[in-house]
Amino acid sequence: MSCPDCGKRVPILFNALENRRCLECLRKARIRTIREQQKARNLNRMKSFEDGELFVYVNGDKAEIGKVKRKNNKGDGYFCYYHEGETAANTPLECMYKLVNSYTIKATTLGGVMEEE
Numbered sequence: 001m002s003c004p005d006c007g008k009r010v011p012i013l014f015n016a017l018e019n020r021r022c023l024e025c026l027r028k029a030r031i032r033t034i035r036e037q038q039k040a041r042n043l044n045r046m047k048s049f050e051d052g053e054l055f056v057y058v059n060g061d062k063a064e065i066g067k068v069k070r071k072n073n074k075g076d077g078y079f080c081y082y083h084e085g086e087t088a089a090n091t092p093l094e095c096m097y098k099l100v101n102s103y104t105i106k107a108t109t110l111g112g113v114m115e116e117e
């Protein structure tokens with residue numbers, strides 16, 4: 001067996017370890033994961049949305065326009081409208097992107113209410 005990251009031979013004993021990496025690469029990968037989680041948390045702390053704000057929801061290669069109803073109870077996302085109905089879906093903050101020119105959208109039917117400017 002060899003480590004997929006550095007190609008170093010890995011003892012058969014280590015085969016059960018995460019992705020069969022050598023101990024050094026395993027440690028590096030864990031540090032990377034922790035750094036990525038910290039970065040995501042910091043990003044989430046900086047990102048916030050107002051009630052009624054329009055945003056873009058991104059899921060893989062698809063995007064939808066959404067409208068914020070209110071912050072969720074855990075504080076890690078928002079209840080949002082994506083349809084004309086009154087049902088708001090709990091949406092994680094990391095899938096929500098700022099729609100910087102949302103001021104150009106004067107009205108939507110999201111959430112079933114058509115507000116006038």
Ligand SMILES: [Zn+2]
Binds near residue numbers: 003004008021023026
């Ligand atoms: Zn390695």
